[in-house]
Amino acid sequence: xxxxxxxxxxxxxxxxxxxxxxxxxxxxxxxxxxxxxxxxxxxxxxxxxxxxxxxxxxxxxxxxxxxxxxxxxxxxxxxxxxxxxxxxxxxxxxxxxxxxxxxxxxxxxxxxxxxxxxxxxxxxxxxxxxxxxxxxxxxxxxxxxxxxxxxxxxxxxxxxxxxxxxxxxxxxxxxxxxxxxxxxxxxxxxxxxxxxxxxxxxxxxxxxxxxxxxxxxxxxxxxx
Amino acid sequence: xxxxxxxxxxxxxxxxxxxxxxxxxxxxxxxxxxxxxxxxxxxxxxxxxxxxxxxxxxxxxxxxxxxxxxxxxxxxxxxxxxxxxxxxxxxxxxxxxxxxxxxxxxxxxxxxxxxxxxxxxxxxxxxxxxxxxxxxxxxxxxxxxxxxxxxxxxxxxxxxxxxxxxxxxxxxxxxxxxxxxxxxxxxxxxxxxxxxxxxxxxxxxxxxxxxxxxxxxxxxxxxxxxxxxxxxxxxxxxxxxxxxxxxxxxxxxxxxxxxxxxxxxxxxxxxxxxxxxxxxxxxxxxxxxxxxxxxxxxxxxxxxxxxxxxxxxxxxxxxxxxxx
Numbered sequence: 001x002x003x004x005x006x007x008x009x010x011x012x013x014x015x016x017x018x019x020x021x022x023x024x025x026x027x028x029x030x031x032x033x034x035x036x037x038x039x040x041x042x043x044x045x046x047x048x049x050x051x052x053x054x055x056x057x058x059x060x061x062x063x064x065x066x067x068x069x070x071x072x073x074x075x076x077x078x079x080x081x082x083x084x085x086x087x088x089x090x091x092x093x094x095x096x097x098x099x100x101x102x103x104x105x106x107x108x109x110x111x112x113x114x115x116x117x118x119x120x121x122x123x124x125x126x127x128x129x130x131x132x133x134x135x136x137x138x139x140x141x142x143x144x145x146x147x148x149x150x151x152x153x154x155x156x157x158x159x160x161x162x163x164x165x166x167x168x169x170x171x172x173x174x175x176x177x178x179x180x181x182x183x184x185x186x187x188x189x190x191x192x193x194x195x196x197x198x199x200x201x202x203x204x205x206x207x208x209x210x211x212x213x214x215x216x217x218x219x220x221x222x223x224x
Numbered sequence: 225x226x227x228x229x230x231x232x233x234x235x236x237x238x239x240x241x242x243x244x245x246x247x248x249x250x251x252x253x254x255x256x257x258x259x260x261x262x263x264x265x266x267x268x269x270x271x272x273x274x275x276x277x278x279x280x281x282x283x284x285x286x287x288x289x290x291x292x293x294x295x296x297x298x299x300x301x302x303x304x305x306x307x308x309x310x311x312x313x314x315x316x317x318x319x320x321x322x323x324x325x326x327x328x329x330x331x332x333x334x335x336x337x338x339x340x341x342x343x344x345x346x347x348x349x350x351x352x353x354x355x356x357x358x359x360x361x362x363x364x365x366x367x368x369x370x371x372x373x374x375x376x377x378x379x380x381x382x383x384x385x386x387x388x389x390x391x392x393x394x395x396x397x398x399x400x401x402x403x404x405x406x407x408x409x410x411x412x413x414x415x416x417x418x419x420x421x422x423x424x425x426x427x428x429x430x431x432x433x434x435x436x437x438x439x440x441x442x443x444x445x446x447x448x449x450x451x452x453x454x455x456x457x458x459x460x461x462x463x464x465x466x467x468x469x470x471x472x473x474x475x476x477x478x479x480x481x482x483x484x485x486x487x488x489x490x491x492x493x494x495x496x497x498x499x500x501x502x503x504x505x506x507x508x509x510x511x512x513x514x515x516x517x518x519x520x521x522x523x524x525x526x527x528x529x530x531x532x533x534x535x536x537x538x539x540x541x542x543x544x545x546x547x548x
Contacts, residue, residue, distance in 0.1 A: 163451040174377035210447045
């Protein structure tokens with residue numbers, strides 16, 4: 001049971017401070033990025049009217065996510081934000097699924113990955129809001145309903161980052177802890193594959209989707 | 225009467241195990257009863273479909289049961305656990321684990337029974353949409369389990385992580401506080417997620433073409449109604465993994481215990497309230513598909529306001545932990 005809560009870290013001292021690198025998360029997210037780039041390259045290499053299997057898969061993912069973005073935003077903004085949304089979904093999905101392969105681990109199990117994606121979405125949403133409404137209208141929203149609610153409104157906005165990233169982190173890390181403990185208790189017999197199917201495939205896909213949808217609606221709340 | 229450490233640990237483990245299973249049995253039974261009640265109503269409306277209704281009732285109940293199965297696992301672990309480094313803190317961590325899992329299973333049990341019941345009614349109302357309804361019910365009630373899963377994670381961490389090097393005061397209070405924070409705050413979120421999932425099954429039965437929109441709105445609504453449970457998880461993690469300074473005064477311990485209680489109770493209401501907002505939005509997305517985007521936006525803004533009370537609770541908890 002010693003693996004519970006263990007993190008492999010690389011410590012590099014730089015001028016009195018120590019830089020900490022969580023190796024698992026970094027290597028695994030680069031692996032996911034490389035897989036996605038290779039997939040994108042091969043899916044788009046031979047574009048044809050009669051699509052091959054890879055192109056079909058790519059088109060399916062992209063068109064569904066484009067549709068979702070269009071529903072939440074509108075036709076004018078959708079082309080701008082759809083690539084971001086599609087990339088977020090595919091990255092998150094693969095991040096959540098990669099842990100099912102033995103010896104690999106989910107980068108989303110490390111809080112840093114969901115947190116950085118959450119901050120990314122937050123900054124983009126607020127940038128979109130300022131651009132769409134102008135800074136005055138944007139800033140005025142914080143002083144409603146009365147001006148002294150400003151600090152609480154600010155904390156409320158910050159809490160969005162916490163909730164979006166901890167939701168993903170809690171689900172994925174929770175799943176992996178439950179799988180670890182149950183596998184240990186039943187001596188790896190029978191149950192672990194079923195748990196992997198539920199927590200890895202099913203919960204992983206749903207949480208990737210929820211993360212993506214929340215990023216879209218945060219943008220749409222700011223823009224409208 | 226002076227007891228040795230082992231006696232205290234056994235005492236805490238047995239009481240914790242009893243609490244885990246006893247409290248954990250509450251929610252799932254209510255949820256399953258609700259499913260059965262709706263199935264009976266559905267049967268009364270159309271007795272010819274008894275086979276389908278019976279099947280989906282059993283599936284719905286099986287999922288609602290999983291919250292109490294989590295509690296059963298934790299209870300059995302607590303009864304037979306053999307801590308590697310027994311110390312006085314182990315007693316409080318085992319008690320906290322039992323409390324956390326027992327309370328945490330209540331909400332998810334009640335919540336995940338609701339979509340099962342609505343799916344039974346929906347199958348009778350719209351037999352052609354049975355496939356879509358079953359898929360939606362499975363997704364909805366599985367997402368309802370998230371707060372119970374969080375509670376199970378906190379309970380497992382409390383059972384298996386070794387705290388014997390931490391100072392007894394105030395760590396004992398922090399560990400029980402962690403259990404209370406996660407367990408209590410999971411109650412509201414579990415129920416709230418169930419409201420949204422139930423409304424989505426009803427909506428798909430009313431308007432099967434809207435299934436994709438309804439499921440998306442349901443997932444977003446459920447995700448936001450789980451936010452109080454996520455705040456509870458955050459406070460639990462801070463309480464469990466922050467290294468607390470040794471302090472023999474009672475106030476330091478009570479501040480940490482109070483932080484857990486504050487976040488726990490503070491999360492119940494917003495979870496239920498957010499679920500109601502999501503329920504309304506999901507129901508009306510099915511009736512008025514062309515305005516799904518607007519409905520979702522208003523739902524989110526409303527939920528953000530109803531959530532603010534959970535945020536106040538989180539702020540006070542963090543102040544209790546870090547400032548006092």
